[in-house]
Amino acid sequence: MRENMNDSIRRDPRRAWIARNRLHPEHLSVLAALGEIGGGGAASEWLGPNGVIRRNPHAIGFIGPKGVKRIDRSGTQQGGQAPGQGRQAAQDSRRAVTIEDPAFLVAVVPDMTGGRLSGHDRDLLGLARRLADADPARPGAVLAVIFGEHKDSTLGEAGIDRLLHLEDAAFTGFSPEARLAVLAAVEREFAPHHWLLPDSPLGGADLGRRLALSLDERPATGVWQIEADGEAPLGWRCTARGAAESLDIQRPLPRVALALAECAEPVDETRHSAEPLSLTIEPPRILSRIEDLGQVAVDPAGVALAEAEFILSGGNGVKDWDGFHHAATVLAATEGASRVAVDDGFMARDRQVGATGTWVTARVYMAVGISGAIQHLQGIQRCDKVVTINRDPGCDMIKRADLAVIGDAAEILAALVEQVEQQRAEQHGGVRRDAA
Amino acid sequence: MQPDSREIEVAVLVSVGRHPVTGRARRADQDARGVEVALTLPGARVRLLHAGPADDGSEEALRGYLGMGLDRLTRVEQPEGADVVPALAQRLAAAPPQLVIAGSRAERGEGSGLLPYALAEYLGWPLVNGLAEVEGIENGVATLLQALPRGQRRRLQVRLPAIITVDGAAPMARQSAFGPARRARLESCAEVAVMDKALGEWTLMPARKRPKRLKIIKAGSARDRFKAAAAKAEGGGGQLLTDVTPEQGAEAILKLLKEEGVLR
Numbered sequence: 001m002r003e004n005m006n007d008s009i010r011r012d013p014r015r016a017w018i019a020r021n022r023l024h025p026e027h028l029s030v031l032a033a034l035g036e037i038g039g040g041g042a043a044s045e046w047l048g049p050n051g052v053i054r055r056n057p058h059a060i061g062f063i064g065p066k067g068v069k070r071i072d073r074s075g076t077q078q079g080g081q082a083p084g085q086g087r088q089a090a091q092d093s094r095r096a097v098t099i100e101d102p103a104f105l106v107a108v109v110p111d112m113t114g115g116r117l118s119g120h121d122r123d124l125l126g127l128a129r130r131l132a133d134a135d136p137a138r139p140g141a142v143l144a145v146i147f148g149e150h151k152d153s154t155l156g157e158a159g160i161d162r163l164l165h166l167e168d169a170a171f172t173g174f175s176p177e178a179r180l181a182v183l184a185a186v187e188r189e190f191a192p193h194h195w196l197l198p199d200s201p202l203g204g205a206d207l208g209r210r211l212a213l214s215l216d217e218r219p220a221t222g223v224w225q226i227e228a229d230g231e232a233p234l235g236w237r238c239t240a241r242g243a244a245e246s247l248d249i250q251r252p253l254p255r256v257a258l259a260l261a262e263c264a265e266p267v268d269e270t271r272h273s274a275e276p277l278s279l280t281i282e283p284p285r286i287l288s289r290i291e292d293l294g295q296v297a298v299d300p301a302g303v304a305l306a307e308a309e310f311i312l313s314g315g316n317g318v319k320d321w322d323g324f325h326h327a328a329t330v331l332a333a334t335e336g337a338s339r340v341a342v343d344d345g346f347m348a349r350d351r352q353v354g355a356t357g358t359w360v361t362a363r364v365y366m367a368v369g370i371s372g373a374i375q376h377l378q379g380i381q382r383c384d385k386v387v388t389i390n391r392d393p394g395c396d397m398i399k400r401a402d403l404a405v406i407g408d409a410a411e412i413l414a415a416l417v418e419q420v421e422q423q424r425a426e427q428h429g430g431v432r433r434d435a436a
Numbered sequence: 437m438q439p440d441s442r443e444i445e446v447a448v449l450v451s452v453g454r455h456p457v458t459g460r461a462r463r464a465d466q467d468a469r470g471v472e473v474a475l476t477l478p479g480a481r482v483r484l485l486h487a488g489p490a491d492d493g494s495e496e497a498l499r500g501y502l503g504m505g506l507d508r509l510t511r512v513e514q515p516e517g518a519d520v521v522p523a524l525a526q527r528l529a530a531a532p533p534q535l536v537i538a539g540s541r542a543e544r545g546e547g548s549g550l551l552p553y554a555l556a557e558y559l560g561w562p563l564v565n566g567l568a569e570v571e572g573i574e575n576g577v578a579t580l581l582q583a584l585p586r587g588q589r590r591r592l593q594v595r596l597p598a599i600i601t602v603d604g605a606a607p608m609a610r611q612s613a614f615g616p617a618r619r620a621r622l623e624s625c626a627e628v629a630v631m632d633k634a635l636g637e638w639t640l641m642p643a644r645k646r647p648k649r650l651k652i653i654k655a656g657s658a659r660d661r662f663k664a665a666a667a668k669a670e671g672g673g674g675q676l677l678t679d680v681t682p683e684q685g686a687e688a689i690l691k692l693l694k695e696e697g698v699l700r
Contacts, residue, residue: 008657093654113585114697151695174564174582174592201540201603202584206565209553218634221548224646241643244454244543250639262649289562289598293591296581297700303587310698331693332700364698366689385696386674387689393678403692405685406678415686420699423690 094271099161102141106132107192108160109183109211110144111203114363114384115151117158120198120261125159127226127264128196131236132161134228140193143277145186147171147179156274159267163274170285173292180210185283187215194234199223199258212256219256224263226253300334305351308334311362311383313353315376316340317369317391320410324368327413330420336360338370354379369409372397389413444573444596445533446480449524449551450509452488452497453543461493463500466539468609470602471504474537475610477570484509485527487520490624503617504610512627517636521551523627525558532559532597535578540565540601546635549601556599563599564592568606 018030028047045055061071106128110121117125125142132140141161148171155163164186170178186192195211197204199222212219222241229237232252241260242249300308312328313336314321328335337347339354353360355375365383370376372388372395380386380400388401389409398404405412448471453464474482484501488494490513502509512523528536541549556563568583571591578598582590583605594600653664677685693699 174590177562202566202582205549209550210563213550213553213557219548219550221546221550242640243545243547244456244541246454246456246459246543246643247547248641248643249546250641251634251637262646265652268654289595290564291593293579293593295584295700296589296591298587298589307586309586309588310693333698364693364696385692387692389685389689393676398674398676400674402674403688404674404676405680405688406676407680407682407685411682412685412689415682416689419683419686419690 093269094157095269096273097270098273099139099141102132102161103135103138104132104140104193105143105162105190106140106194106196107143107145107186107190108196109204109207110146111198111200112146112148112150112152113203115149117152117155118198119266120200122158122266123261123263124196124198124259126266127259128194129159129267130226130264131194131196134235142272143186143190143192144274145183147182156272157267159270159272160274161272162277164277164279173294174290175288175292176207176210177286177288177290179207180214181283181286182279183207183211184214185279185281189279189281193255194253195256197256197258199260204258208256208258215256217254217256219258220249220251220254221258223253223257223259226263297332300328300332303334305334305336305353305358305360308336308360308362310334310364310366311336311353311360312366312368313337313370314341314347314368315370316344317371317409318346320413321346323410323413323417327417330417333366334362336365338367338373338376367397367401368413370397371395372400443479443481444477444535446474446477446482446535446537447528447533448474448482448484449536449538450484450486450498450501451539451542451544452486452494461497463497463609463612464539464543465609466541466603466606468501468504469604469606470537470539471501471506472607472609473567473570473602474535475505476607477573479573480535482506483533485512485524486510487512487514487524487527487627489514489516495622498622499617499620500612502620502622503612503614505613505616506620508621508623511622511624513624514627514629515631517632518629519632521554521558522630524551525555526627528555529559534576534596535573536561536597536599537567538599538601540603552599552601559597559599561597561599562594563601564594565601565603566605567600567602570600 015030018024061069064070108128128142143162144160145164197208199205220238220240223238225239226236236253238253240249310333312333314324315338318324336353337351341347342352355378359379361382363384365380365386367388386401387403388397389405389412393406450467451464453462455462538552541547566583569581571579576596580592655661
């Protein structure tokens, strides 16, 4: 069983029937055999060499679902399965792959929105794996160039073999020139076979076009499909969107490609090593002609609900609406509401989240007093983190939430507001002290 | 007020657009937004520049820009299938404006959005993409607001001359008036044409609908597959805090908000 790497239970109805039938001539041997399969080796009862029945009391019984040993005297006992076995097997099913001596490199520059690989980045890494693994005799390695700090611990599982992680104050904010200098250094040092970037506005789309022009390549933009083609210079053809999504352009894949989301399936069967690399020659410091003065405070109420980053959403459980609005102002969150709150007239119709309202894409969605009707949960499917404050510990929203706090919504919101204000006051105090 | 010293030269690159439903020639949406940005800039002397073949359809579309309140447009005549970057770059280098505004992608042809980058590379000027608003220009430095995803804005300063590109985040273009559009002048001039050979070798076809991604469920047994198919959206492994004081609960929430970096 273990050799087969398959731990689904196989039932043999005939043997089970013999095990129940104490008068069957094969009864004892079948019981012993069943004990062997289930109980980890030892049979509980067998005929000794002198014709005496021997018993092993430790082999009887199985561990029940609550961790207590149970003994089933009916004779149908087939041995307990250790809890959590199946789940472990599912986690370990990824095959570890290490590419020691790659024939070539495929460089990927993911966006890392919010310090994590986005769905678009994962698709792009899947595309990079297709390019790298096309010829099993000459495996390539995927090199990811990541700027700034990241909080993703699953880089290897996304298909990254080599990781060039650069942390510097020069890469914060809008810094295409500093990033381009690093990519030029990567080009000189590693000379990757392919460059892949996400064609996402304000991320790879900008950097990729700059990179292509500095490498003197004509990039393929809006790539959504690639296929092998022996006649093309790099061995691949691509299909790219052009002319405001109205044309499909088929062309040989150039060295620099900017790909759309869903250009390939993300990696999910292998785990790669994500070995850290570093540049031997520091890229030159470039005096940027563009100065980033930082983000501007935007009125969160003016941001469309569908594209808001941080939503504070209220439902039937909110009784103190003034406190709720105050909390949204202090946290600088866009306000949302469940259908009940809208129907009861506490919030405007355009603030409704859910299947019948707006499908939101927030990075953090904070639900206050919302039990989580299925329509509401559909509407928040694409949110990254869900925080909920609720009175009922058994509601559906808590199953969805990454952090659930059980308690009175008004009190918790008031405490949160107080802590945030206190923290801001401390920060301002610190700044003033520094300046003095 | 000293109008002469504050006046800045702005060139807007415009192209012939394509209506997404009918396919007719029209003023391109992003380019029209670029014209709108230029027209709302105080003290700007705006000129329009277009490179492309001269025919009736394109003239109609180009007059759409003129109807926004401009009296002339310069068309650099280029044959169909020419690479317009060298022609435009020479034109701009001959009489350099302080600011060039362009839409980020064309609605016809390859539509790769490379042209502003190629011009920036050729002229050696800085480029800022995704512009939402020009806040002001003082002493040869422009203060811009760049549109970030999720409705956020970022303030940038760039030394002129520079190229900026606008996309859907810029303000909507004003309506085009028919009479002024007919009366305005459409000037033509010639420039050496460089043919785009690579584009001729590619296969162009109407966009095919992209296949919808299927949810792939990898499960060993039928029971797992059924569970995956029937599953509700669940985060899984969420933290549940019961019997805590409001302060402790608020602290946990605050920690998560700070980790995610949504608190400013």
